[in-house]
Amino acid sequence: MEIAWILVVIAGFLEPCWVFTMEKSNSFKDLKWGALTMVLMVFDLYLLSIVMQTLGAGLSYAIWTGIGAVCTFLLGVFVYKESATFIRISFIFMIIAGIVGLNLTSEVL
Template structure:
């Protein structure tokens, strides 16, 4: 169950990162509220997952999901550049996440 909470927390991290971008420096009310609500939920689920998962594993996977997810949202939603080097960097993060999961089994 801890892994499920951790993955959901990582996805929520992507949501709050995107809504933070949409808040324009917290000058827009609705995206600002979405940011804080999803940030809180993400932190709560991360902390629940840390009850059984090692700190290093949980935090690394959480930030990795957030990083790769935000990268994907940036490309597919915001039209950011998908240069070969950025794609390779994201792939390396995913490989690291898989290795982290395998090492904690």
């Protein structure tokens, strides 16, 4: 069961990776970046599908999207120089609190 938690974290971190490569692909016009995007997406979803067998769809997807959202936000702030206002950071902390809350109340622990 512990492997499922490791895999969902890996899958969550892969999400911003393919977001980054998709942006670099220039709407898939650059085939090298576009191909890398597709490989990362397929591998990411494959890992998520494995995790769902253990943790269930709801918990797996919530953790996966939460990690992806937080990491993509950080990617936007540090790589693309998007704004990091107090309110945006507050909402990111709410996402993190939601993930922690789901984990603490999960019956699959």
